[in-house]
Amino acid sequence: KPAEIPELPPGVDDQLAGEGIESLYPPQAEAVEAGLTKGESLVASVPTASGKTLIAELAMLSAIQRGGKALYIVPLRALASEKKTEFERWEEYGISVGVSTGNYESSEEWLASRDIIVATSEKVDSLVRNNAGWIDQLSCVVADEVHLVDDRNRGPTLEVTLAKLRRINPGLQVVALSATVGNAGEIADWLDAELVHSEWRPIDLRMGVHFGNAINFDDGSQREVPVDRSQRQTEALVGDTLDEGGSTLVFVNSRRNAESAAKRQGGVVERRLDDDEKAELQDLAEEIRSVSDTETSDDLADCVENGSAFHHAGLASEHRSLVEDAFRDRLLKVICATPTLAAGVNTPSRRVIIRDWRRYDGEFGGMKPLDVLEIHQMCGRAGRPGLDPYGEAVLLSKDADTMDELFERYVWADPEPVRSKLAAEPALRTHLLATISSGFANSREGLLEFLDATLYATQTGDDGRLSTVTDTVLDYLEANDFIEREDETIRATNIGHTVSRLYLDPMSAAEIIDGLRYAEEDRGKDEQSTGESHRERPAAEPEKVETDGFVSASDLVGDETEDETTETEAESDVDETQPPARPTPLGLYHLVSRTPDMYELYLKSGDRETYTEICYEHEAEFLGRMPSEYEDVAFEDWLSALKTAKLLDDWASEVDEDRITERYGVGPGDIRGKVETADWLLGAAEQLAGTLEFSSTIAVREAKKRIEYGVREELLDLAGVRNVGRKRARRLFEAGIESRADLRNTEKGVVLGALRGRRKTTETILENVGREDPSLDGVDEVETETAAVA
Ligand code: ADP
Incomplete structure (x- = not known):
């Protein structure tokens, strides 16, 4: 029982009891026995929904009780704030919680005062690179979903980060939470940790395959669920669950499929709703609409009115939590979801249907079956402890052969073993530079010794491949001037340090750097420098310079406070005597969109022609x-980057979010994702341009600011004022208030009129812009002509 664990802060047991946690689940008890609350490192390989979070909390709370500090590493940014909210209930017991969400290049020293810090592995990695002062005060680190070290893209970061944290702090307690995998013992060996491996679940799970008119379960039993001609399997199963009073979670393989499936299921659910439910759902739909006025918001609200919803990483987080809560409250009867967040979001359901077990995979070049581990994690969401007698997870098949295949492949199968992906070149490129730059190693031998502390080394027991790839990568880094080698010693160059700190893939x-240098060289314009790939590219014409306006750029400098040093430096770079090379925003957006740090938009059918x-x-x-059109793959990539760049350019030209989602077939969450990535990459580009003393620094900064605020150039000054934003900036501008200075000097009534009579907002904005007396007492709204016209 929690009450019998002396290491916990006083009151924690009562709090848990209040939440219905009177006694520990068996794997939790095993973990405590293994020394979890005494600072022992532990790998917990336990099924989904079997209480891993509490294992983490017990470790963190007891570490804090001993005067320590804990870090909780989440696999996805979307989960960071959810975990933070979950842990905030401990604030009552004097425990403070912080989530690290800042830029990659900041060290966020304020987190030093927090007892529990939540962050993604990428964020932790960047904090280590930036020498955050509190890293060496950590006494407990939790790695959630540690089996993701197997992930080709993100796994190596988690792996290297854990290795670094352990090296900085040799006594560190590491608690690694994993789905049930066969080789969790190897992870425990790597981390010098105890192992709790369990198949125990709080509620029984039956897995089966629906084929014909019945579900065939793994225990040999059958349940009749007839599918009539007009119906599909999923509809029949959803209807059947509802008739039993249960809810269903349907997993599909794309966002679009999630949305269309949710729409269809609405038909099944709606017929079975009573009037009270319908009224409540109406309210929920209204709430969803009020979050944002995008098409996704509308579509979601339309579904919700019928008692169904879709759920994917493209949803706004407010939408996500509304949907999850309503599903937990049994108001929503169906969620059609993509598996992205399946592991992290706690939405148990009577029945889980896995409609799609294959997903399009670009690298694979076609539909690829999902991993057993992924399928098992989705299945794990079936069954609500205390509410359902058991959970049911059902795969769908259209013929007997597929049914046999699904049993073999998923129902009877064990998850794949977790394998380190560290020896892949892109991973080592990034991590070796960081390891050198932050001083963990300064020789080839030192690097290899560091790599020896990784899961990869534990698993292979042979450093042959690691040393070969290490050499390739060192050559690459040296050729690009990110490192220098002198005898045995390896050092990061200035630019190398910058790259590592900025968290860029080298x-x-x-x-x-190549792109910016191209612009530098291009302005003198001699044919040799561009060689065979010569194209027409006039040096910036005078009118262009005028419209793109250095005037507004330097205006902007005046009011920015955060990074004044770079700005003055950058300013001195401007050579007044000749027209500077001036890359256009679109050119810059394209440049950052083709880096491996940006996930480009896919080309859909017809896009190739359009973007060509x-x-x-x-x-x-x-x-x-x-690239020429004959370089097939390279040209296609170029076009994808262009599509992404056009999206960014639309955003920076004040195109409505709705219009953008339509034009590019993306969700509002995607726009934000692309915009944030571009903002970060352009900020990085600005710093690189500054370090290299390129004349394009200002153009880069301006392009960045336009992305940051989502506005055209003439609004840059205004949009930078807190609480103004892109829409209000445009309204102010149309009322003749074109700058911060105008905002400080224009008659207050006019400002109020431009802001549509919103007094509170107007006062806040006037205060933020530093107006002496921002109060609107006794001020009446004045409508200007332009505002009236608008
Ligand atoms: P996991 O992280 O393993 O997927 P969670 O930590 O989300 O699972 O736990 C699933 C649910 O079980 C949560 O709602 C949690 O409150 C509940 N739970 C965890 N431990 C216990 C316990 N010992 N007794 C009762 N409920 C528990």
Whole structure:
């Protein structure tokens, strides 16, 4: 029982009892026995929904009780704030919680005062690179979903980060939470940790395959669920669960499928709702609509009115939590979801249907079956302890052969073993530079010794491959001037340090530097320098300079406070005597969009033609050699980057979010994702340009600011004022208030009129812009002509 664990802070047991946790689940008890609350490192390999979070909490709370500090590493950014909210209930017991969400290049020293810090592995990695002062005060680190070290893209970061944290702090307690995998013992060996491996679940799970008119379960039993002609399997199963009073979670393989499936299931659910439910759902739909006025918001609300919803990483987080809560409260009867967040979000359901067990995979070049581990994690969401007699997870098949295959492949199968992906070149490129830059190693031998403390080394027991890849990577880093070698010693160059601190993939940095250098060289314009790939690219014409306006750029400098040093430096770079190379925003957006740090938009059917045309129209703006149409893959990539760049350019031209989602077939969450990534990459580009003393620094900063605020150039000054934002900036501008100075000097009534009579907002804005007396007492709204016209 929690009450019998002396290491916990007083009151914690009562709090848990209040939540219905009177006694520990068996795997939790095993963990405590293994020394979890006494600072022992532990790997817990336990099924989904079997109480891993409490294992983590017991470890963190007892570490804090001993005067320590804990870090909780989440696999996805979308989960960080959810975990934070969950842990905040401990604030009552004097425990403070912080989530690290800042830029990659900041060290967020304020977190030093927090007892529990929540962050993604990428964020922790960057904090280590930036020498955050509190890292060496950590006494307990939790790695959630540690089996993701197997992930080709993100796994190596988690792996290296854990290795670094353990090296900085040799006594560190590491608690690694994993789905049930066969080789969790290897992870425990790597981390010098105890192992709790368990198949125990709080509620029984039956897995089965629906085929014909019945579900065939793994225990040999059958349940009749007939599918009539007009119906599909999923509809029949959803209806059947509802008739039993249960809810269903349907997993599909894409966002679009999630949305269309939710729409269809609405038909099944709606017929079975009573009037009270309908009224409550109406209210929920209204709430959803009020979060944002996008098409996704509308579509979601339409579904919700019928008692169904979709759920994917493209949803706004407010939407996500509304949907999850309503599903938990049994108001929503069906969620159609993509598996992205399946592991992290606690939404148990009577029945889970896995409609799609294959997903399109670009690298694979077709539909690829999901991993057993992924399928098992989705299945794990079936069954609500205390509410259902058991959970049911059902796969769908159209013929007997597929049914046999599904049993073999998933129902009877064990999850794949977790394998380190560290020896892949892109992973080592990033991590070796960081390891050198932050001083963990300064020789080839030192690097290899560091790598020896990774899961990869534990698993292979042979460093042959690691040392070969290490050599390849060191050559690459040296060729790009990110490191210097002198005898045995390896050092990061200035630019190398910058790249590591900015958290860039060195390959992204190299691409950006090449692109910016191309612009530098291009302005003198001699044919030799561009060689065979010669294109027309006039040096910036005078009118262009005028419209793009250095005037507004330097205006902008005046009011920015955060990074004044770089700005003055940058300013002195401007050479007044000749027209500087001036990359266009679109050119810069394209440049950052083609780096490996940006997930490009896919080309859909018809896109190739559209973007090929746009490509030739803007040929002169690209920063780098455009591949020819015959270089198939390279050209296709170029076009995807262009599509992404056009989305960014639309955003920075004040195109409505709704219009953007339509035009590019993305969700509002995606726009935000792309915008944030571009903001970060352009900020990095600005710093690189500054370090290299390129004349394009200001153009880069301006392009960045436009992305940051989502506005055209003339609004940059205004949009930077807190609480103004892109829409209000435009309204102010149309009322003749064009700058911060105007905002300080224009008659207050006019400002109030431009802001549509919103007094509170107007006062806040006037205060933020530093107006002496921001109060609107006795001020009446004045409508200006332009405002009236608008
Ligand atoms: P996991 O992280 O393993 O997927 P969670 O930690 O989300 O699972 O736990 C699933 C649910 O079980 C949560 O709602 C949690 O409150 C509940 N729970 C955890 N431990 C216990 C316990 N010992 N007794 C009762 N309920 C528990």
